[in-house]
Amino acid sequence: MFGKSLLSTGLAAAVAISALVAAYAVFFRSDVSQGESENDESVTAALTPTPTAAVPPSNDLDRVRRDLLSSGSAAGEALAAIEARSATSLMATMAAEQVPCAPADSRGGSKPRCDLLGVPAGTVVTAYPIDVGGQIVLGSEAGVRTQLEAWLAREPVLSLVAEAPSGAIFCAFLVARDAGGADWISFQASVSGDKLESVRFGVETYTPIELFRDIERSGGGTYRLLAVSDEQIVREQARHDRFEEAKR
Numbered sequence: 155m156f157g158k159s160l161l162s163t164g165l166a167a168a169v170a171i172s173a174l175v176a177a178y179a180v181f182f183r184s185d186v187s188q189g190e191s192e193n194d195e196s197v198t199a200a201l202t203p204t205p206t207a208a209v210p211p212s213n214d215l216d217r218v219r220r221d222l223l224s225s226g227s228a229a230g231e232a233l234a235a236i237e238a239r240s241a242t243s244l245m246a247t248m249a250a251e252q253v254p255c256a257p258a259d260s261r262g263g264s265k266p267r268c269d270l271l272g273v274p275a276g277t278v279v280t281a282y283p284i285d286v287g288g289q290i291v292l293g294s295e296a297g298v299r300t301q302l303e304a305w306l307a308r309e310p311v312l313s314l315v316a317e318a319p320s321g322a323i324f325c326a327f328l329v330a331r332d333a334g335g336a337d338w339i340s341f342q343a344s345v346s347g348d349k350l351e352s353v354r355f356g357v358e359t360y361t362p363i364e365l366f367r368d369i370e371r372s373g374g375g376t377y378r379l380l381a382v383s384d385e386q387i388v389r390e391q392a393r394h395d396r397f398e399e400a401k402r
Contacts, residue, residue: 207316207366207379215381218315222323229323229343232350236310236327236339241302245295248282249349253292255279264291271296285342285352288368305329305339305355313386314362318342319375322351326362328385335359337389361393362386 222230228247235243254276255268264286268275271294281292293301310327318324324342331337338356343349356362366377 207363207377209379209382209387213381215312215315215383218381219312222315222325227323227343227347228349229325229341229347232341232343233312233325236306237312239306239309241299241306244302244306244353245282245299247350248353249344249351250295251281251283251292252278253281264289266292266294266297270294283350283352285354290352301355302353308332310339311383311385313338313383314340315380315382316362316366317378317380319377320345322347324362324377326356326386328383328389331358338362358389358393359396361390363390364393 219233222233224230232244232247235241235247253265255271255273255278256265257275258267258269260267266279266281268277271277271279273279280295282295282298283290284293284298308329310329312325313328314324314326316324316326322343322345324340326338326340328338329336335357336355337358338361340354340356340362341350342352342354344351356365370376
């Protein structure tokens with residue numbers, strides 16, 4: 155079951171959420187050139203209510219964790235790497251690409267910039283996939299390693315495992331909230347299950363389950379929760395309460 159397929163459809167998000175995520179990405183990804191962001195749906199459409207993914211009756215996160223670790227999949231290897239706090243092992247599970255670096259004046263790319271890497275224009279570099287607002291952008295090896303090491307130092311704890319509509323495995327991990335509201339990291343496996351398609355860094359105002367809702371709104375299908383921690387449920391409720399308060 156684990157890591158057999160990948161949700162490949164895009165993510166539609168509200169303008170405010172997209173702007174927040176993009177700004178956060180620029181902050182920690184200075185070695186990635188950012189193109190002009192696009193919004194596929196209006197704010198009204200993006201905020202239309204959708205059902206919350208149901209918590210399974212058994213909801214045994216420990217059992218799901220053990221099954222994933224013994225599955226032999228990239229998702230299981232990535233989980234082990236995160237629990238071991240090893241950025242090197244985690245990066246080994248990611249679907250790295252060999253790509254030419256982006257010029258300093260690049261506006262339309264999502265690749266490491268040559269000038270920031272100190273290499274000639276067009277140099278082929280190894281890049282790693284990061285999910286920024288539903289778009290995969292490629293970060294340099296050094297940049298992604300630095301970011302992963304910083305997140306792993308915050309001791310992420312597995313909080314949610316879900317199955318994408320296509321069967322791909324999605325895992326989220328909670329960390330202590332920082333001053334900017336960043337409090338979770340996640341990954342999703344590739345279509346073949348042998349690599350991670352991307353890693354994502356999340357904030358408290360845009361939780362994993364809200365991410366699932368946006369994918370459903372955009373026609374990407376429904377994620378199925380396999381297990382979720384009590385703390386994740388508490389944070390999801392807190393996010394919902396803030397949203398309801400803001401509407402008053």
